[in-house]
Amino acid sequence: MPPREIRQVGDRGAADWYTALPPITRGLLTCYLVTGLAAFMGVMPLQYVYHSWQLCFKRVPEVWRLVTNFTFLGKPSLGWLFQLVWLVQYGGAYEQAKFASNTADGITAVAVGMATGMSLDLLSYLCRAFLPPVSLFGFIKLNGRHLPFAFLALDLLMGQDIWSDVMGILMGHMYWFLTDVYPVASGRHVIQTPRWLSRLCLQHGIGRVPIQAVNPINPSDVRFRAFQGRGRRLGD
Template identity: 35%
Template sequence: MSSPAEFYNSLPPISKAYGTMCLLATTAFQLGLYDPGLIALDYELVFKHFQVWRLFTNFFFLGNFSINFGIRLLMIARYGVQLENGPFQRRTADFLWMMIFGALTLLVLSAIPIFSFSVLGISLVFMLLYVWSREFPNAQINIYGLVTLKAFYLPWAMLALDVIFGSPLVPDLLGILAGHLYYFLTVLHPLAGGKNILRTPFWVQRIVSRWRIGAPPIQRAVPDDRRTSGAFRGRSYRLND
């Protein structure tokens, strides 16, 4: 069995970086090193007082040390890592772009009064969970040893559990909305004959290449039956390769 250090070093770069930042943010909060209000999303402070860091820092806070925090961190370690090592293998730029697009979508959604929320880290994690559930829809998931269900339904099951245990509904729902928008634009719409309008921007590819993040990409052959593969079954390729 590998040591914790070996396991950590084996993690793909984007999931590892995001999970580490979330862990550090919560640890610093528990140590009393900062007030969460300093990193929370507040559009009035962003635009009137130019506190632009709030547009970024709010995504790294998953709450204080608790069972819920542990679950969110495990979601990154499991579902984010499986995505990055699976459908996004050797496609670090595409995975980074998915995270950036998700964050931008959540920022726009949170500007709507009924969806307003000051920290969006949980929402971004839930977006990862939703995209994973669409990529691996038939995987069997056991929830707390009580219920086994297909991964396709996992985001809704987790949302229901959060409601039962009194957690806010809005962050989970925002993550589902952002995840579905991404999946629709990159998979469902192109499979239906539409144009893929969400290709990874060149500047994201340059960042990954410049800083040598992840393994270099490889060319993949696109299956001839790509138009007939069902969206519910997930996929083993991406349309913007």
């Protein structure tokens, strides 16, 4: 199945707008809408979603909490709505600027961010990156790399908890450091997008994936090769 092409908003209005969103942004928006509305209607048991190291470390570990806590943004509220708007406006712009040519790299960046966030949270339990120029609320012009710090300052001024903003900044900069800074300084790559992930995105038409990322030797061949090899006929 060929990669899905991003279409412009047309006569269908909201449907075309939703389809035109970058794939990762569209997936996160859908996830947060579904979980938020499900929690609001009382059909999703939140006690099985939230993150708790005590529950993860008990005799029968509930390891799914390491992932499910990233799928829930909260119940519908004004703050919840603002976060969804920021996800679409700024997250979508970041995805188009950074990962428009390779959605698999974007998925890897999200996975690295999740792992970094869990590592930071575990550390505390035991003892937003490069964007094009953006306009904050349509009034303040600033460079995209400064946007996470602007949100942190807003939360600080409003007296809200800024730990989530700090963690978000660290999570985003960890991927940037391991993929852009460390390889240049050391000549080694510690973060590489798995080829099977690139192949999976290509086969299911998720965003755009360069063919060379799937099979650099023969770009026209995208078949799965895990169990292929030189065959031998068994004797009688």
